[in-house]
Amino acid sequence: MxxxxxxxxxxxxxxxxxxxxxxxxxxxxxxxxxxxxxxxxxxxxxxxxxxxxxxxxxxxxxxxxxxxRPEIKHSIIQMLEKGFTAEFDNSMTVELARRLTEIIPSAEQVRFTNSGSEATSLAMRLARGYTKKEKIVRIDGHFHGVHDYVLFNNLAALVDKQNPGDRESHINLFSDGIPQAVTDTQIIIPWNDIEIFDKITKKRAHEIAAIMLNPIDYNNGCITTTKEYLSALFDIAHQRDILVIFDEILSGFRTGLSCAQGYYGVTPDLCTIGKALSNGVPLAAIAGKKEIMSKIWQSDFPVIHGGTFSGNLLGVSAALAALDIMSQPxxxxxxxxxxxxxxxxxxxxxxxxxxxxxxxxxxxxxxxxxxxxxxxxxxxxxxxxxxxxxxxxxxxxxxxxxxxxxxxxxxxxxxxxxxxxxxxxxxxxxxxxx
Ligand SMILES: Cc1ncc(COP(=O)(O)O)c(C=O)c1O
Missing domain, CATH: 3.90.1150.10 (Aspartate Aminotransferase, domain 1)
Structure with a gap:
């Protein structure tokens, strides 16, 4: 070329x-x-x-x-020299998971994926499997990757502008090829408005597995929320057996080691991290409460997650090196x-x-x-x-x-x-x- x-x-x-x-x-x-x-x-x-x-x-x-970054390069070269295979975990995988449980407030257990989209897709499936409910509440305008369940109302340009704020938003597709059935599994609501979340969940808590949101919206520039909103949302969700998922693929590690959840002081049930986790080497993760995460490994009808390259060791070694650097005072x-x-x-x-x-x-x-x-x-x-x-x-x-x-x-x-x-x-x- x-x-x-x-x-x-x-x-x-x-x-x-x-x-x-x-x-x-x-x-x-x-x-x-x-x-x-x-x-x-x-x-x-x-x-x-x-x-x-x-x-x-x-x-x-x-x-x-x-x-x-030399430290990241060095960690990858060391991994390559050990005879890199993506298809099994090693002691570094366990060590990385352990360290994440120390620094990320919601992380009691971790499952690694390769991309952020794979992580948000798993988080949604896990919430549905754990609660035995089907619908996910999402925030109008928030971005969560490119799988079918998140390719509508996922940027500011697709927000339902006519929504006066007292109803769920109309669906605006970002991509062709998304089945109507998928959009029926979601309830989209405006952000930073606790009343609409309260109103919708009061009536429909029996259908709603989780709310998933970006605690900081960097996908539409830089729009923030408040501890008050997140805490109120968390309280309402928990009273109604609804899980709270923070998608921290982009916000993770940008405000500090404990991610946006540490910055706001509100701990979700599940979170997704990626991108800066391994300084750009493919790797992402879902982390959260043990009781929920263990649904992935229960013997009887688990929530399935797996993949040939899941938690690939180049990403894992890069993430360990990245955490060493980010942990310096x-x-x-x-x-x-x-x-x-x-x-x-x-x-x-x-x-x-x-x-x-x-x-x-x-x-x-x-x-x-x-x-x-x-x-x-x-x-x-x-x-x-x-x-x-x-x-x-x-x-x-x-x-x-x-x-x-x-x-x-x-x-x-x-x-x-x-x-x-x-x-x-x-x-x-x-x-x-x-
Ligand atoms: C907030 C957020 N979630 C999920 C994703 C998807 O991550 P990936 O591109 O690794 O699939 C992105 C990617 O930009 C993102 O910004």
Missing amino acids: NKSTLSDLQQYASQYLVGGISSSFRANPYTTLPMYLDHADGAYIYDATGKKYIDYFMGHGAALLGHN DFYPNMFNVANHFFDQLQSLFDTQNIPAKVQYLGSNFFIYFGIREPVTHYSQFEKLDMAMAKRFINASIDEGIYFHTDFTVSAAHTKSDVDRSLDIIEHITRRIL
């Missing part, structure tokens, strides 16, 4: 690879082009044409420690120091130039809401988004060597000089084109 532009590369790749890519989310929503990499290192990616970028995408937010303070400096300076840069843009952040992730000046707390505010401005800004940033895609994140590899250089470039761009 020796082509001079990303567009040439996509054209060539598309002859053999549908869309020219292996995941439809690899096309950049702002440029429409996929990124093809030559290599990645630290806070930088180098595309297949040789161009270098400061990366604020970090592999869908998975490379929280930075790309090509200065890891999070150092990363947040650089990240917060970047986010605050970015906001003041927009403010100084009177550009309507809100930089919203929590932990290592952030988003720039162009067209909005006030804090973004509700998806209805997305109507004010200035997509044309966002497109101009991001296309120019990518031209100038700063890469944004869908997940906006700073990693532990970004130095103060990386972010200061980014701010200089961005200031130049905003003066020129916004």
Whole structure:
């Protein structure tokens, strides 16, 4: 593949690879082009044409420690030298599970998967099997991967905008090929509204196995909730024999080692983690209360989970190395120091130039809401988004060597000089084109 532009590369790749890519989310929503990499290192990616970028995408937010981290590489090489097989567990699998039970509040037991989608699918099945009830309540707009049960009302653009807040949301499909029967197993409700959860569950608790949500919504930028909402939701759910599942595939490890559940101080029954868990090497997990998790291994009619590559040892070894790094006392303070400096300076840069843009952040992730000046707390505010401005800004940033895609994140590899250089470039761009 020796082509001079990303567009040439996509054209060539598309002859053999549908869309020219292996995941439809690899096309950049702002440029429409996929990124093809030559290599990645630290806070930088180098595309297949040789161009270098400061990366604020970090592999869908998975490379929280930075790309090509030596400790991760070393752990993978050690595993390869032992004669890597994905198909059996070893002492590292057990050790990783043990360590997760120490740091993640809800984790009494763990089951490893390879992708986040596999984990959310298992969490839903486990909740149904454990409670003997079929319906799952999901939050309108929350993203949980790409299996049939979660491919509707899964982004802000698919939220039922007509919902006044006192009823369940209408279904808006994200994908063709989803059977109606699947959508009938779900009740979609607006987020951060305890009254609608109370109302729906009061009437229909006998049908509802669980509520699954993102404790921090980084899939629509960076929208948060409150301890009060999560605690009230938990209390109501438990009074009515409904399980609470936090999908922490993206929020996990971004605010600290104990994930968003530790940040908010509310412990769900089950949670899913992935991405940063193994710094981008394929691995995810579901973790939760022993009584519920053990349903996977009960002798009589268990909830089945298994797979040839489940909990593959390259991911497991990478996760152990990642946990060693993330457990160092200065890891999070150092990363947040650089990240917060970047986010605050970015906001003041927009403010100084009177550009309507809100930089919203929590932990290592952030988003720039162009067209909005006030804090973004509700998806209805997305109507004010200035997509044309966002497109101009991001296309120019990518031209100038700063890469944004869908997940906006700073990693532990970004130095103060990386972010200061980014701010200089961005200031130049905003003066020129916004
Ligand atoms: C919150 C959330 N859940 C689940 C998933 C699915 O994870 P994977 O892409 O590993 O299947 C993602 C992926 O972006 C996610 O952000």
